[in-house]
Amino acid sequence: MQQEAVYRDVVAEVTGFLESRCRQLEMAGIKRDHIAIDPGLGFAKTPLHNWQIIAGLQRLRDLGHPLIIGHSRKRFLREIVGTDPRCILQATVGVGVLLAAAGIDVLRIHDVKAMRQTLDFWQRNAVGSDPLA
Numbered sequence: 001m002q003q004e005a006v007y008r009d010v011v012a013e014v015t016g017f018l019e020s021r022c023r024q025l026e027m028a029g030i031k032r033d034h035i036a037i038d039p040g041l042g043f044a045k046t047p048l049h050n051w052q053i054i055a056g057l058q059r060l061r062d063l064g065h066p067l068i069i070g071h072s073r074k075r076f077l078r079e080i081v082g083t084d085p086r087c088i089l090q091a092t093v094g095v096g097v098l099l100a101a102a103g104i105d106v107l108r109i110h111d112v113k114a115m116r117q118t119l120d121f122w123q124r125n126a127v128g129s130d131p132l133a
Helices: 010-027 047-055 057-061 075-081 085-101 112-126
Strands: none
Touching: 010 047, 010 057, 047 057, 047 075, 047 085, 075 085, 085 112
16 A cells, blocks of 8 residues: 555645545535544555644644544554554554544544543543542
8 A cells, every 4th residue: 555655745635635525425415414534544655644644634624524533553653663562552542642632533443441541531631620539
């Protein structure tokens, strides 16, 4: 799939593709509020492309559809932290918090319990409440 990873501006091109597909779905009778989008991290993208998409998530959010991200255990994380499963889990959870902070609607994740515990902890502290309460 990496052979297909040729983009001038990956965020603009993925956003344009998804916008076009959403329009086609609506023209086919699918209700707008029944459409969610996924930029496809890891699919026909280099690790740099994946990070560029994460950095440019607002452009995808501007399309006005719920946004799904599947970053769990992806190669672009392993290239940074190596192959130790604990490190991959930590990277997955860390990026998951970044994505949640960016307002992502759905995180597609393998390690649900670890992600849920971390998000619960983050949400308790992000709003300034007592984390020990």
